[in-house]
Amino acid sequence: MRTKTIVKALIGVLVIGGGIGYFMYQAMQSSWSYYYSVDDLSVNSSAAKNHSLRIAGTVKQGSVTRDLQKMRLTFTLAGSKAEVPVHYEGPVPDNFAEGKEVVVEGRLDTAGVFRAETLMTRCESKYKAKVK
């Protein structure tokens, strides 16, 4: 009786766990995004070409241009050693500015330009409010 319950429970756990595991794997696979800093990226740039990437860096002073006709924002994302040009066409957060730390998500194109799909600024450290 007791072993029967345990076997039943085990099978239940396996089936449910397997199902959820499969779902999670499926969901993860398509939203996998490799996390690099700009410096790491330049080292691995050949390996990183075909993946979705998430890169953190600083917006280089004097590099921001906005083309209003094409609705495109271009800037240079700088690490401590390396840099990468970024093109972005989505909504720009209000606190985006030169010298800010930002995170971009997207892909590197063949010309070595990073095509960002999302652009995130962080709340400044002095505003370390527990917001949201």
Add this chain to the structure above:
Amino acid sequence: MAELGRFALLLGLFLSGYAVLVDLLGAWRKDLGLVKSGRNATVAALICLTVAIAVLWGLLVRCDFSISYVAEHTSRALPLAYRLSALWAGAAGSLLLWLWLQVGFAAMVFNKIDEKEKVFTANARASVNFVSVFFFIILILDKSPFALSVPVPADGAGMNPLLQHPAMVLHPPTLFIGYAALIIPFAWVFAALKDNEKQGLSPLFIQARNWTLIAWLFLTIGIVLGAWWAYEELGWGGYWAWDPVENSSLMPWLTATALLHCFRTYKPRTAIARWLTVLSLVTFSLCIFGTFLTRYGLVSSVHAFPEPGLGILFLVLLVHIWVMAAVLLWRKYRSEPIDSQVTGLPGRKFIRLNNWLMVLLTFVILTGTLFPFLSGLFTEQKISLKPDYFTKITAPLGLALLLLLGMCPYLLRNGISKNWRMFGVVIVSITTVIAWLLTKGLAVPFFIICGFAAINLTADIFNNGSGMGKDTQTVRPRKTLRWYGARIVHISVVLIFIGITGSSAYEIEKQAALSPGESVAIGKFNVKFGGLKTDRGPNYTAMIADITVSKDQEPVARLNPSLAFYSDSGKQASEVDIKRSLGSDIYIALTAVDRNSELVNLRMLIKPLINWIWIGSAGLVLGTGLVLISFYRRSRTV
């Protein structure tokens, strides 16, 4: 003044530590004198915390920039209301507030020291104070709100203008009330574990349940306020981004929801009792863990920079809690076999199913949130998951939850049985699967199940008992205030799901560069940009766009989104404009302006059904309020 605050914290630490010792000793020796002393020490610690908060508030109002917390979060130009709200604008202040609320709630609930309950309340207080000691240490050594700033700045850094918004003023403290209130079920569980006598439906059990509901209410309000603010203010048109900080408030909310359902079926010495113990510990741990996760940079969030420090103490606290709980659980249930004779509603096992789904949701969200950290453990390469992971993985679980919700009025009373209602469920399920296969999306399945749940729940309100199954154990529902409250909450959940599905699946997004007089089509609407107006304020210049939205040549709305440039800080702030209706919102943000040619960039969104999220949220608050009123009334009559 700051010395007084620092001293109050030190004294509070000493008192909390003392209270843990005497309460444990008093409970062990059943000594009324010691237990009394423990209670008094808890109240004294509360007084110390009150003094510390008063001092910090005083410093903030007086703009005493020699204190670094004040210098970092206020400035002379900041209005008084925001100077007061700066108490919870930073990590140190919000931790202080959380601790104050937590000790305050515990002092309110576990204050009885009569013969019957003295051991129980002493144990409960001891567990609260044990947690407090950790908070005190972090407040004194790591995140002191009273640390000095060297050198003293001439003016403070001020508050992020984005946060100067009523919703953002209320959002953090409501969440903290929720987190703090969850200490009550946590402490109750610990005391019940230590108690070897029978713990039935005692008044303290009722308190634990009521405080879980209060916590749930405040967490709900806090989460919704955050979402609403993001939608109104951030100009990105969304309300939820699956960011680690957001997730860490959602996870305890999910497990607290499970906990509430679990309380409903609690019977001492059953499997449910054990499960409730675990669930209550998990819920409280998630509050602590969420704080650790986001404040100390285990995973980075958009919200703030990681600040390494003594945050590891939070983990130490969690390890302590779980080791002690494991020992107590083992000790208690080794001697106390499960009582399998207890019977109750036939639907009890479906409440367990609800619990499993909630816990599963929490698990997948937690895994996703921790993924950058977890992947860093196994590989060199950190991998993060994009938000669509969360959407994909939570959608099927949400669908299952909705189906269960729709069936619940029937399942709870009758269980699964062969009659026309269960037949309806089968039909609905098959239709849903077919819809999913045909449309290859989850939106239509969601609407089908939402409709099914809405009809079932509404029909149940008007059901007077006729037409119920003739099979065994049919119980007529007693329609009390509490019953109506719960029904309103459940219907509101359906409304929120309708809003989420509509606004995410049928959203239309478009960006356009327009010169004055030009127009662009989005969905069924035509958006025409008339021109720019300039509004000059004391420290800003705002460009206001004049936009006419029309449908079939009929104007439906005039919207005026704006973009302000602040001369002093060089910052810009955009203000979106929204035409709201129950059908859909037209949301327009001015994202860029060329002041010479008057060329503007607009970001336009059509968000169908989004207002049902806010309406449903109001329903959650209303329904929960009704249930709380009925609990309060009952406690008065008992």
